[in-house]
Amino acid sequence: MIRLSTKGRYGARLMLNLAHHYKNGNEAVILKSVSDEEEISIRYLEQIVIPLKINRLVKSIRGAGGGYTLARHPSKIKLSEILHALEGSCCLVECVEDSDFCSRMGICATYEVWKKASDLLKDYFGNITLQDLIEISNRKNTKIKAKSKSKNN
Amino acid sequence: MIRLSTKGRYGARLMLNLAHHYKNGNEAVILKSVSDEEEISIRYLEQIVIPLKINRLVKSIRGAGGGYTLARHPSKIKLSEILHALEGSCCLVECVEDSDFCSRMGICATYEVWKKASDLLKDYFGNITLQDLIEISNRKNTKIKAKSKSKNN
DNA sequence: CTTATTTTAACATAAATATATAGAAATTAT
DNA sequence: ATAATTTCTATATATTTATGTTAAAATAAG
Numbered sequence: 407m408i409r410l411s412t413k414g415r416y417g418a419r420l421m422l423n424l425a426h427h428y429k430n431g432n433e434a435v436i437l438k439s440v441s442d443e444e445e446i447s448i449r450y451l452e453q454i455v456i457p458l459k460i461n462r463l464v465k466s467i468r469g470a471g472g473g474y475t476l477a478r479h480p481s482k483i484k485l486s487e488i489l490h491a492l493e494g495s496c497c498l499v500e501c502v503e504d505s506d507f508c509s510r511m512g513i514c515a516t517y518e519v520w521k522k523a524s525d526l527l528k529d530y531f532g533n534i535t536l537q538d539l540i541e542i543s544n545r546k547n548t549k550i551k552a553k554s555k556s557k558n559n
Numbered sequence: 560m561i562r563l564s565t566k567g568r569y570g571a572r573l574m575l576n577l578a579h580h581y582k583n584g585n586e587a588v589i590l591k592s593v594s595d596e597e598e599i600s601i602r603y604l605e606q607i608v609i610p611l612k613i614n615r616l617v618k619s620i621r622g623a624g625g626g627y628t629l630a631r632h633p634s635k636i637k638l639s640e641i642l643h644a645l646e647g648s649c650c651l652v653e654c655v656e657d658s659d660f661c662s663r664m665g666i667c668a669t670y671e672v673w674k675k676a677s678d679l680l681k682d683y684f685g686n687i688t689l690q691d692l693i694e695i696s697n698r699k700n701t702k703i704k705a706k707s708k709s710k711n712n
Numbered sequence: 713c714t715t716a717t718t719t720t721a722a723c724a725t726a727a728a729t730a731t732a733t734a735g736a737a738a739t740t741a742t
Numbered sequence: 743a744t745a746a747t748t749t750c751t752a753t754a755t756a757t758t759t760a761t762g763t764t765a766a767a768a769t770a771a772g
Contacts, residue, residue, distance in 0.1 A: 411758075412758080412759065412760090413758085413759085447759095447760060447761070448761095449760070449761050449762070450759075450760055450761080453759095453760090467768085468766085468767050468768050468769090469767055469768025469769050469770095470768065470769040470770065471768085471769065471770085472767090472768070472769085
């Protein structure tokens with residue numbers, strides 16, 4: 407499949423969840439709370455958060471009262487950075503980033519196509535920040551609220 | 560990873576190989592020859608060719624003198640059709656095609672983003688035919704020939 | 713200062729899926 | 743019949759996805 411791995415998808419949701427809690431002085435959020443809200447196994451979240459920390463997208467605070475926070479303002483974190491941290495790259499096929507991966511690069515017509523498709527995605531994800539996701543999320547939520555309100559009337 | 564599976568990649572190369580042999584009355588090509596030329600395990604090609612046949616992108620001719628041929632002219636076969644046959648879908652994440660996949664669709668901001676990214680890819684692959692790949696391939700080859708020629712002079 | 717609690721961090725393991733190989737039966741041309 | 747080739751089924755290996763267990767660090771309470 408052309409598929410974004412669960413790491414990339416769950417990681418994006420983890421980051422968006424932290425972004426939602428970013429206001430109010432950016433208090434630390436524990437993974438248990440993310441796990442409950444996003445319905446993702448806490449054990450799996452623990453693994454996902456490691457590369458995010460290594461790539462300085464989140465900060466960790468250990469011990470009681472600790473948790474995780476975004477390392478920067480949501481508007482300063484691009485989706486492409488998150489995916490890059492979690493997927494190792496943002497490209498569709500390995501041969502696009504690692505020229506040693508396949509010796510046929512020079513003659514392979516499909517290489518050109520995968521390359522351009524990867525660039526399309528990279529551009530797209532490079533222009534979306536967590537702030538954008540928050541706004542999309544808010545729009546969706548207010549729509550839902552409006553709907554359920556009109557139902558009751 | 561955001562990754563095209565080997566099925567998709569190998570399948571595209573298999574189809575491109577058949578397309579290269581399409582001229583001359585579209586003679587049948589045996590998988591052994593594809594395997595040798597593309598350096599892909601023949602056993603694996605056997606598995607990959609089945610969905611291509613089911614989706615009527617190739618025709619099979621059994622027995623001695625048999626092999627596989629394209630079902631239509633290369634200009635009439637889109638890359639998106641090949642990927643769809645092999646990947647089941649052309650989308651980045653399952654929730655985009657299968658609304659039962661995730662109950663959070665209504666509130667999930669990331670859904671919107673994966674959806675648009677999937678559409679980007681779908682559009683891109685929907686506008687590339689095997690004929691286009693042949694032309695890219697020819698351009699690449701003549702360039703290589705020109706280079707090795709100038710090296711000798 | 714000691715102990716208990718909260719939380720991250722690290723390591724190990726299990727389950728599911730994707731990738732790849734192997735053997736042999738079925739079909740067809742000669 | 744015989745050789746060439748697809749087709750089917752089984753199996754092996756690697757990678758991804760997910761869970762479980764324990765250790766380490768920081769804080770809070772007494």
